[in-house]
Amino acid sequence: MFIQVNYNSRGELLSLEDGDNFQQFHICAPQDLDIKSIEKLLELDNLGYLSEDEQEVYIGIQALVALAGELATPKWIEELEKMVAYAKSKGWTNLSGDSVKAHIEWISSDRE
Numbered sequence: 001m002f003i004q005v006n007y008n009s010r011g012e013l014l015s016l017e018d019g020d021n022f023q024q025f026h027i028c029a030p031q032d033l034d035i036k037s038i039e040k041l042l043e044l045d046n047l048g049y050l051s052e053d054e055q056e057v058y059i060g061i062q063a064l065v066a067l068a069g070e071l072a073t074p075k076w077i078e079e080l081e082k083m084v085a086y087a088k089s090k091g092w093t094n095l096s097g098d099s100v101k102a103h104i105e106w107i108s109s110d111r112e
Contacts, residue, residue, distance in 0.1 A: 003059065003067070003102070005029040005041065014045055016067045020076070022083040027057060031106040038104065048099055058099035 004017045005028065017028075029038055035054050042048045047067065048059040061084055065072045072080075084100055087093050092101040 001025055002105075003027045003047075005033060005038065014041055014047065014067070016064070016069075016071070019068055019071045020079075022079045025059075025083065025087070025100060026102050027059075027104045028107050029104055031108060035104075048102075051101065056101050056103050058094050059102050060099045062098070064100075 001019050001021050002017050002025065004015050006013045006015060027038070035050065038057065039050045039054075042050075042057060042059075045063070045067075046060075047063040048057050050057055061080070065077060065080065068076065084093065084097075087100045088097055093099060094101075
């Protein structure tokens with residue numbers, strides 16, 4: 001699964017894509033968007049925060065469940081918990097274990 005940064009008439013929006021794929025987790029963002037803009041989006045939506053080196057982000061697990069909306073069935077949440085447990089075993093969560101690390105994939109922008 002990944003969080004997509006989209007452009008529309010109101011600005012940038014975040015959406016959860018490929019939500020049933022628990023084998024990967026990242027953020028896709030247009031390459032013309034800077035890291036501070038991503039930070040602002042995460043803070044505005046109360047989804048997460050930048051890592052100390054500002055190369056990755058931490059996404060709150062409960063915020064991810066909220067972003068999933070109707071997709072977040074009990075089975076989906078069970079699979080998410082497995083993904084988070086794996087991430088924790090690899091050191092890909094914050095110290096409190098309530099946020100999971102995501103790298104940023106910079107994609108070409110269609111915005112004019």
